[in-house]
Amino acid sequence: MMHHDSFDDRRRGLEAEYFHKQEQQLIEKLRQRHQLAKVTGIADEDLLRDLDELGYTRETVMLLYLVPLVEVAWAEGGVAEEERSLILEAARLRGIxxxxxxxxxxxxWLKHRPPVEFFEKTLRLIRAVLQTLPPEEREHETQDISAYCVRIAKASHSFGFLTTGHISAEExxxxxxxTTTLKMKRAENKPE
Known part of the structure; x- marks a missing residue:
């Protein structure tokens, strides 16, 4: 009987330890989401969960609007030096x-291409974040992202100061x- 009790005690101890670890992980995840909310001003729990699941942190969420630029840079299988320079310039302009x-x-991200799903999910997330902004600010941010994406696409076909203006089919x-995704309304998934 004594032997049986020690197994039960051990089992209960392991269960308690397991649930304690789970609870600590949940608390940490909630703390990280709270920090994301504080940094971004986003109150929507679904958006915060998506940011967290994509690996964004309080320190890296500033990169959100740069992800489309990175995707365009990778369109032809690699990031050209001119594209890299423009993306880093955009990062500095955004305070990074x-x-x-x-x-x-x-x-x-510029050295190792992120997965396609990362680009797709981040773009949908950007669209959702843009929908929380006032119309003028939303339009400004959408145009800014689109304009920089075009600059990145054209940069891959430049030779020093000479730019051909060519944009590949992939780009x-x-x-x-x-552009289409950013202009969609979040709830309707239809272009504005």
């Missing part, structure tokens, strides 16, 4: 410091998808 965790993450397809 060279020594920051966000810049380190961006540099990784054009991605540009159209980005």
């Amino acid at each position: 410091d060279e020594a920051s965790a966000a810049n380190k993450e961006l540099t990784q 054009r397809q991605i540009l159209e998808r980005i």
